[in-house]
Amino acid sequence: MTYKISPDDLKLETLWEILKKNGKLSLSTESVELINRCRSYLDQKLENNTSPIYGITTGFGSLHKKTISHDQLNKLQENLVMSHACGTGPVVKEEIVRLMLILKIHALSLGKSGVQVQTVQRLIDFFNEGIIPVIYEQGSLGASGDLAPLAHLVLPLLGMGEVIYKGKHYESGTILKQFGWSPVELMSKEGLALLNGTQFMSSYGVYIIAMAERLSLFADITSAISLEAYDGRPDPFFECIHAIRPHKGQITTAKTFREILKGSQIISRAKAHVQDPYSFRCIPQVHGASKDAISYSKSVIHTEINSVTDNPTIFPDEDLIVSGGNFHGQPLALIFDYLAIALAELGSISERRVYRLIAGQRDLPEFLVVNSGLNSGFMIPQYTAASIVSQNKQLCTPSSVDSIPSSNEQEDHVSMGANGATRLLRVADNLERIIAIELFTAVQAIEFRRPLRSSDFIEDVIKSYRKTISFIQDDKVMFGEIAKSIDFVRDYEIKL
Numbered sequence: 001m002t003y004k005i006s007p008d009d010l011k012l013e014t015l016w017e018i019l020k021k022n023g024k025l026s027l028s029t030e031s032v033e034l035i036n037r038c039r040s041y042l043d044q045k046l047e048n049n050t051s052p053i054y055g056i057t058t059g060f061g062s063l064h065k066k067t068i069s070h071d072q073l074n075k076l077q078e079n080l081v082m083s084h085a086c087g088t089g090p091v092v093k094e095e096i097v098r099l100m101l102i103l104k105i106h107a108l109s110l111g112k113s114g115v116q117v118q119t120v121q122r123l124i125d126f127f128n129e130g131i132i133p134v135i136y137e138q139g140s141l142g143a144s145g146d147l148a149p150l151a152h153l154v155l156p157l158l159g160m161g162e163v164i165y166k167g168k169h170y171e172s173g174t175i176l177k178q179f180g181w182s183p184v185e186l187m188s189k190e191g192l193a194l195l196n197g198t199q200f201m202s203s204y205g206v207y208i209i210a211m212a213e214r215l216s217l218f219a220d221i222t223s224a225i226s227l228e229a230y231d232g233r234p235d236p237f238f239e240c241i242h243a244i245r246p247h248k249g250q251i252t253t254a255k256t257f258r259e260i261l262k263g264s265q266i267i268s269r270a271k272a273h274v275q276d277p278y279s280f281r282c283i284p285q286v287h288g289a290s291k292d293a294i295s296y297s298k299s300v301i302h303t304e305i306n307s308v309t310d311n312p313t314i315f316p317d318e319d320l321i322v323s324g325g326n327f328h329g330q331p332l333a334l335i336f337d338y339l340a341i342a343l344a345e346l347g348s349i350s351e352r353r354v355y356r357l358i359a360g361q362r363d364l365p366e367f368l369v370v371n372s373g374l375n376s377g378f379m380i381p382q383y384t385a386a387s388i389v390s391q392n393k394q395l396c397t398p399s400s401v402d403s404i405p406s407s408n409e410q411e412d413h414v415s416m417g418a419n420g421a422t423r424l425l426r427v428a429d430n431l432e433r434i435i436a437i438e439l440f441t442a443v444q445a446i447e448f449r450r451p452l453r454s455s456d457f458i459e460d461v462i463k464s465y466r467k468t469i470s471f472i473q474d475d476k477v478m479f480g481e482i483a484k485s486i487d488f489v490r491d492y493e494i495k496l
Contacts, residue, residue, distance in 0.1 A: 004028040005109045005124075010306055012298065015102060016210055019095060024128045025102065027109060027120065034111025035120060041316035042114040042189060046073075053312065053321055056114075056189045077191030081158060084151035084195055087136030092149070094132050094164060099203035100153055101127045103305055104194070112308045112315065113193035122157050122184050131175055134162040135200075141406060142329035142417030145310065146200030149418070154194040159183035189314075196310035201332045204421035205301040211428045212294045212343060215435060216287065217496070218489055219346045220253060221461060222439045223283055224260045226353045227267070228454045229445035231362050232280045234267050242284060249295070250288030257283070259496065264455040266446075273362070279352035286349050293342035297335040304332060329417030333400035336420035340427045344392040347434040351385040354438050357445045358382055368444045368472070375475045378441050381482065385437045388430045395427050436485040440469065447471055457496065464492060 001021050003014065006028035017023065027035075042056075052058045057073065101123055107113070108120050126133070133156050139148030155161030156172030163172045176183060186194075226232075235241075237257040242250050261267045275281065312323040358378045360366035369377030399420035405412040443465050446454065453459060468484050 002026055005105055006031050007034065007110055010106050012206055012209060012302060012305070015099060015206055015305075018102065019098060025105065025124045027117070027124065031109035031111070032117055035109065035115060035117050038111045038114050038314050038316055039116055039187075042314055042321075045321065046188060056192070056312070056321075073188040074186060077186040077188065078158060080191035080195060081151050081155055081186070082160065084147045085155050085161060087139040087148045087152050089136050089138035092135040092137055093207070096203045096207050097132050097135055097153070098127065099206050100135070100149075100199045101133075103199040103202055103206075104150070104153065104197065106305070107197055107199065107308060107310070108193065110308050112313050113310050114189040114314045115193050116187060116190065119157070119184055119186070119190055119194075122181070123154075125179075125181070126156070126163075129179065130165065131156070132164040133172075134164060134169065137422045140200055140418035141404070141411070141414035142198075142201055142333055142419070142421075143327065143414035144407070144411050145196035145327035146198060146329075146418055147195050149200035150195045150197060153199075154191075157184040157194075158186070189312075192312075193310045196327045198304060198309045198327060198329050198332060198417070201329050201336075201417045201421045202301060202304050204425060205297070205332060205336070206305065208339070208421075208424055208428050209294065209298050209301060211432070212297075212339065214494075215343070215428065215431050215489075216291055216294060216346065217256070217494060218435055218439075218492075219287055219290075219350060220256045220283075221260060221458075221494070221496075222435050222442060223280075223287070223350065223353060224257055225442040225446060225454070225458055225461070226357060226438060227257075227276075227280055227283075228261070228264060228458065229364070229442050229449065230276070230280060230353070230356055231266065231271065231273075231449070232276045233271050233273070234261065236276070236281045237261075237284060247285075247288055247292060249291030250284045252291060253288040254284040256496070260457050261455050262457075264458070265452045266449055266454050269452070277352075277356060279349050279356060283349070286345060290342040290346050293338055297339045297342075300331055300335045329415035330400070333415035333417030333420050336417060336424045337396075337398040337400050340392075340396050340420070340424045343424075343427050343431045344389075344396050347385075347389050347392055347431045350434050350438045351382070351389045354378075354382045354385050354441045357441050364445055364448055368441065368448070369474070371474070377472065377475070378444060381437050381441060381478060384482070385434050388434050392427050392430050395423050395430075399423060432489055433482075433486055436489045437482060439465070439489060440482060440485040443469070444472055460495075461492070464488075 001023040105123050108115050133153045135149050135152040140146040156163050159173040161172050237254045242254045309326045312321050358367050366372045367377030367379045369375040399416040402416045403413050
């Protein structure tokens, strides 16, 4: 599959499809024309202009007062890329780097950045050939663009820095020679166009939203199994109760539960208790609120990936070169904090259900083993879930409320959205582990309701789960079972 990069609206689903199917990219005729037109306008402007233009004929940040001679404009851009490649910390996931390449290509294709077509084409070549620049998690303030990460993204275009190719690390110059490519010679404005932008933050957002949507649905499925195992009531999922408090996520969650539980013997039998604890009774409200947060966050990310976020921005039709602040990551920073809380809450309520299942309530054996005392059973998986939930609470301290001035206070308010993005991925990974522990516990617990059956859907999930994770009769080493449960949550194909 080849996807044409064009000014048309780019959807998150398209990005996921490109990655999943290992698609290729090409520039549309319209994008080539837009890029060439903007570049020609800038070249003509520089020939006739005597006034300073930020970042094109001046230095950067607080050095904007320094004028650069015409014969040094290209060197200025090369120096910018080299000097800004100051990332450190863990290496960014390859899937996220691939997203960064697509998003940077798409942003440049909108024809407001003043780059050469051959520069954009080289980024496309990298993507299509599976050449992944080595980028580090730490270094961006999320405000003057994701400067350090994006510098590492484009440094290999100049034959510098490192790349990953077919699973191995190489000096980028070696790979350029292997493909017969010469280093790109940056023209005026190009370094700034490549480094300014929110593609590091945005790529994390695209990657995590896909995780969040899947984990939200898996949280529904897992908690439905827990509800059955706990012999919970169906009343909190009745359509009428949600019609009078019509939050979209709440309505969707309740509807999903009604579909999942349809035909269950367990949910339809008479109950001895008249009410369930909040961790069961309020699933539609809690899960639903997180769904709404995910949906809103997705809308912000969609707007961001279809925006021009470098600086200055070039408007050939208006005969304007405008120095503004579209690179500031505040819209993303705020939703990353919001989304972290929403995902952490899915984990928090999940752990409470785990606790209820092991507590020896409603005719379930204590710690879900018959011969308890000699066996500790599921005592410690709950400890592990509680530990992860606590860490997520600590990770949910907002990043966006922090700001440290930089560049001699020229850049005096920053979003810290990049820190919010990398932190959010940790929260999402943690949620995946918590849900896996609940699933491990719930599938164990529901066996004590036999010979009663749950719905066909739930029984199919349990049957698939049991292919790799067996019923725990007596104590065994548990971390391997939890790891297999995490793999199941990550890989199981949901058919709902």
